[in-house]
Amino acid sequence: MLYREAGQFKATYVEDSEIFPIRQDKFGIALILAAAFVGIPLLSVAGILADYTFTAILTPFLIFALATLGLNILTGYAGQLSLGTAAFMAVGAFASYNFMLRIDGMPILGAFILGGLCAAAVGIVFGLPSLRIRGFYLAAATLATQFFIVWVLTKVGWFTNYNSSGVITAQKIEMFGYTFDTAFSKYLFVLSVVTVMALLAKNMVRTNVGRSWMAIRDMDMAAEVIGFRPMRTKLLAFAVSSFYCGVAGALFAYAYLGTVEPEGFSLDLSFRILFMVIIGGVGSILGSFFGAAFIVLVPIFLNTFTGFLENTVGIGLPSGISSSIELMVFGALIIFFLIVEPHGLARLWQIGKEKLRLWPFPH
Amino acid sequence: MQFFLEVLIGGLLSGIMYSLVALGFVLIYKASGVFNFAQGAMVYFAALTTVGLVDSGMSLWLAILLTMVAMVVLGLLTEKIVLRPLVAQHEITLFMATIGLTFFVEGLAQAIWGANVRALDLGIEDVPLEWLLESANIAVSQFDLIASGIAAALVILLAIFFSKTKIGRALRAVADDHQAALSIGIPLQHIWAIVWAVAGFVALVAGLLWGARNGVQFALTFVALKALPVLILGGFTSVPGAILGGLIIGASEKLAEVYIGPHVGGGIEGWFPYVLALLFLLVRPEGLFGEKIIRRI
Amino acid sequence: MSEGRQIGEVILDLKNISLRFGGVKALTDISFDVREHEIRAIIGPNGAGKSSMLNVINGVYRPQEGDIVFRGEHHRDMNTYAAAKAGIARTFQNIALFKGMTVLDNIMTGRNLKMKSNFLLDAIYWGPAQREEIAHRRKVEEIIDFLEIQHIRKTPVGRLPYGLQKRVELGRALAAEPSILLLDEPMAGMNVEEKQDMCRFILDVNDQLGTTIVLIEHDMGVVMDISDRVVVLDYGKKIADGTPDEVRNNQDVIDAYLGVAH
Numbered sequence: 059m060l061y062r063e064a065g066q067f068k069a070t071y072v073e074d075s076e077i078f079p080i081r082q083d084k085f086g087i088a089l090i091l092a093a094a095f096v097g098i099p100l101l102s103v104a105g106i107l108a109d110y111t112f113t114a115i116l117t118p119f120l121i122f123a124l125a126t127l128g129l130n131i132l133t134g135y136a137g138q139l140s141l142g143t144a145a146f147m148a149v150g151a152f153a154s155y156n157f158m159l160r161i162d163g164m165p166i167l168g169a170f171i172l173g174g175l176c177a178a179a180v181g182i183v184f185g186l187p188s189l190r191i192r193g194f195y196l197a198a199a200t201l202a203t204q205f206f207i208v209w210v211l212t213k214v215g216w217f218t219n220y221n222s223s224g225v226i227t228a229q230k231i232e233m234f235g236y237t238f239d240t241a242f243s244k245y246l247f248v249l250s251v252v253t254v255m256a257l258l259a260k261n262m263v264r265t266n267v268g269r270s271w272m273a274i275r276d277m278d279m280a281a282e283v284i285g286f287r288p289m290r291t292k293l294l295a296f297a298v299s300s301f302y303c304g305v306a307g308a309l310f311a312y313a314y315l316g317t318v319e320p321e322g323f324s325l326d327l328s329f330r331i332l333f334m335v336i337i338g339g340v341g342s343i344l345g346s347f348f349g350a351a352f353i354v355l356v357p358i359f360l361n362t363f364t365g366f367l368e369n370t371v372g373i374g375l376p377s378g379i380s381s382s383i384e385l386m387v388f389g390a391l392i393i394f395f396l397i398v399e400p401h402g403l404a405r406l407w408q409i410g411k412e413k414l415r416l417w418p419f420p421h
Numbered sequence: 422m423q424f425f426l427e428v429l430i431g432g433l434l435s436g437i438m439y440s441l442v443a444l445g446f447v448l449i450y451k452a453s454g455v456f457n458f459a460q461g462a463m464v465y466f467a468a469l470t471t472v473g474l475v476d477s478g479m480s481l482w483l484a485i486l487l488t489m490v491a492m493v494v495l496g497l498l499t500e501k502i503v504l505r506p507l508v509a510q511h512e513i514t515l516f517m518a519t520i521g522l523t524f525f526v527e528g529l530a531q532a533i534w535g536a537n538v539r540a541l542d543l544g545i546e547d548v549p550l551e552w553l554l555e556s557a558n559i560a561v562s563q564f565d566l567i568a569s570g571i572a573a574a575l576v577i578l579l580a581i582f583f584s585k586t587k588i589g590r591a592l593r594a595v596a597d598d599h600q601a602a603l604s605i606g607i608p609l610q611h612i613w614a615i616v617w618a619v620a621g622f623v624a625l626v627a628g629l630l631w632g633a634r635n636g637v638q639f640a641l642t643f644v645a646l647k648a649l650p651v652l653i654l655g656g657f658t659s660v661p662g663a664i665l666g667g668l669i670i671g672a673s674e675k676l677a678e679v680y681i682g683p684h685v686g687g688g689i690e691g692w693f694p695y696v697l698a699l700l701f702l703l704v705r706p707e708g709l710f711g712e713k714i715i716r717r718i
Numbered sequence: 719m720s721e722g723r724q725i726g727e728v729i730l731d732l733k734n735i736s737l738r739f740g741g742v743k744a745l746t747d748i749s750f751d752v753r754e755h756e757i758r759a760i761i762g763p764n765g766a767g768k769s770s771m772l773n774v775i776n777g778v779y780r781p782q783e784g785d786i787v788f789r790g791e792h793h794r795d796m797n798t799y800a801a802a803k804a805g806i807a808r809t810f811q812n813i814a815l816f817k818g819m820t821v822l823d824n825i826m827t828g829r830n831l832k833m834k835s836n837f838l839l840d841a842i843y844w845g846p847a848q849r850e851e852i853a854h855r856r857k858v859e860e861i862i863d864f865l866e867i868q869h870i871r872k873t874p875v876g877r878l879p880y881g882l883q884k885r886v887e888l889g890r891a892l893a894a895e896p897s898i899l900l901l902d903e904p905m906a907g908m909n910v911e912e913k914q915d916m917c918r919f920i921l922d923v924n925d926q927l928g929t930t931i932v933l934i935e936h937d938m939g940v941v942m943d944i945s946d947r948v949v950v951l952d953y954g955k956k957i958a959d960g961t962p963d964e965v966r967n968n969q970d971v972i973d974a975y976l977g978v979a980h
Contacts, residue, residue, distance in 0.1 A: 190703060191706050201695050378536060388521070
């Protein structure tokens with residue numbers, strides 16, 4: 059009975075079309091945002107949360123969530139499978155770097171937006187095949203994006219400002235005279251960007267543009283017949299998705315790693331983000347956050363677990379094996395989720411809410 | 422001209438190996454509609470297992486035999502644990518499941534044998550053929566020639582198996598229509614088990630040949646990924662397509678590397694096949710020999 | 719048949735349409751017209767080319783020969799977008815709804831051509847974008863009321879029974895406020911009550927909104943009851959055209975349905 063919708067009447071379509079129409083959801087989101095923007099900072103100031111929490115967990119989680127959101131727009135909503143996510147992230151990162159480097163007084167947010175737009179442009183170009191091919195033909199074609207982009211960034215020295223080892227060092231994040239240089243301030247910066255972009259994405263998927271994507275995904279012929287134009291719709295999905303991935307890539311370089319090389323945006327990263335989409339929930343904004351959290355936390359849990367085995371139980375694992383085990387766990391989890399809950403954690407969350415509707419009564 | 426021929430022959434020879442891996446894909450795709458992304462991981466697993474067994478003191482032939490058993494078991498388990506529960510799911514779901522399988526198999530191989538690069542010696546020397554070098558001044562590796570001979574033999578064997586034998590016919594029936602095949606008494610699961618076992622065998626041969634040439638290492642999975650552009654070129658369902666596609670990809674990537682590469686900084690082998698396939702897709706989405714897709718409503 | 723509506727001029731004129739797939743002839747030299755506000759039925763045995771005919775009208779298939787005149791404009795190369803823009807909406811033989819979306823969203827998609835908002839405004843969802851969304855929602859709710867599907871508006875269509883899905887699909891087509899509505903077997907697979915409901919909706923749409931309707935249907939009772947004129951196809955050729963009574967007594971039609979050797 060906690061999650062009770064009964065009695066919440068909507069008198070207007072405006073109310074019924076709100077982003078979070080149910081009171082408890084509104085409250086929940088407000089609570090999460092309050093915790094993220096106020097609660098965690100307080101804990102940090104009080105010294106309870108170490109820098110490690112930000113640098114190794116919270117910041118990467120948010121950045122991956124943003125990239126997952128991007129891929130989810132393309133794959134989950136518009137139904138176009140892509141294995142080139144990391145390449146779009148790379149474009150965003152390297153483009154932002156060059157805008158900052160080459161244009162005096164470039165505001166950092168401007169560089170991120172321009173970086174995202176570059177990624178969107180690349181996304182449109184590599185999305186062109188989607189007009190003629192579908193399914194895993196398209197997936198195989200997106201591999202071209204992955205390999206080609208990374209190669210270009212490696213080979214063309216201009217992109218890395220002719221750094222001999224092909225590494226870029228991200229400039230400082232400065233806004234209004236304030237430098238975001240601590241782990242904690244970078245977290246807040248990333249959190250703000252991700253919150254705004256997630257809300258924008260949520261709005262897109264519940265209005266006409268989102269419906270056009272889902273229509274193309276579910277039944278492209280019928281979508282065409284009622285007047286959606288497949289070309290425009292698919293390319294827009296590629297553009298918006300790549301923009302999100304591009305900004306995520308820029309944040310990846312600026313707020314998480316600091317220094318990156320093109321090889322850092324490998325096929326492996328693309329797969330990881332695809333896994334976040336699958337585990338979180340295909341076609342769910344909220345699920346993107348669940349999936350990212352899950353995949354960021356699994357290696358940490360595994361490390362803790364092997365550490366526990368070694369120190370407490372006394373079973374030492376051979377060095378290097380933990381990364382192999384991580385691969386196996388990821389693989390097994392993907393298969394498990396696809397078989398048991400193809401709609402991912404987002405669906406489990408929904409089932410949980412439906413249970414809460416009745417709780418504590420069984421029916 | 423001699424140099425051109427040298428590059429072309431080298432490319433065609435490696436192309437046959439691509440064909441071999443591509444055939445593994447085609448086999449599974451035709452029989453079960455699964456696009457098995459894990460084929461590359463299986464190649465890696467097979468090569469690593471063989472070399473691991475040899476390094477621990479086993480004779481080469483015994484190691485190969487044991488690996489073959491392991492590959493069949495792996496194939497059967499995959500069919501049982503991963504694909505059977507997902508039967509009748511959307512093909513993209515199956516595809517993603519095989520990506521999961523890729524990670525699992527790669528992790529498993531490394532967990533057992535470690536992630537180090539290992540050398541595999543099949544007893545064939547990688548030297549230029551003397552008579553060809555002397556008579557025409559063209560250097561063609563003896564190893565490449567023998568390896569592609571083995572690959573070609575296997576490719577032909579599989580093509581015959583697929584078109585002439587009773588199991589092959591059953592396979593094609595299954596590929597055409599699961600329901601109809603079931604209704605005339607073809608044991609579907611039995612067929613799938615065979616297909617996965619054969620795919621495991623193909624992966625083993627490819628793994629041995631490539632492993633011996635380039636060393637057994639993680640990069641093998643990327644070489645196997647090259648089968649994807651081969652398939653796009655040849656069509657996902659066509660055996661001759663896989664063969665021809667492999668040759669085209671092999672030859673063109675080597676030629677591109679040698680003739681275009683130096684002008685753009687080299688290393689274009691990594692992406693050239695994909696971009697070639699992509700451009701090809703725009704012209705002919707169904708591949709060279711694939712079935713034309715007619716949209717119905 | 720209602721008394722209130724006035725059958726008007728020819729709105730859609732199909733002239734000498736021929737359609738082939740490779741060597742297979744789907745339609746051969748078919749001509750017929752549709753008048754404004756009328757209910758025009760296309761009947762014929764299985765494989766007669768009825769669905770192909772609808773596909774030609776809204777541009778899914780392009781005929782090799784022939785001319786489509788819609789509202790005085792020649793469309794030699796009718797395409798789906800132009801057809802939708804011109805006010806042609808349709809339903810499909812095998813329901814073609816967007817399975818992952820709710821009833822409300824499905825019907826909302828029908829209004830996409832009337833929406834001016836773009837994805838940036840949608841993303842911000844403030845001011846004009848919100849006002850537009852709400853205005854269209856109001857319109858869609860009218861359709862939901864009309865089709866009596868208020869109780870399922872937020873249900874994903876994949877979970878609905880067949881009969882209701884057909885109704886939602888009609889709703890999606892109506893949302894476009896079409897001037898001509900193509901219905902491909904709207905009553906196939908329905909029980910008697912569902913058929914009666916569907917008939918009522920079709921007649922109401924035709925009567926109240928004045929929408930011209932072209933429908934394919936196998937239930938002869940329904941066809942003869944509700945349509946103004948009937949065209950009969952067999953093996954891709956037109957074998958009869960006229961009022962239900964004329965068609966009923968046509969020898970070729972009787973032969974086609976009873977299966978005289980060709």
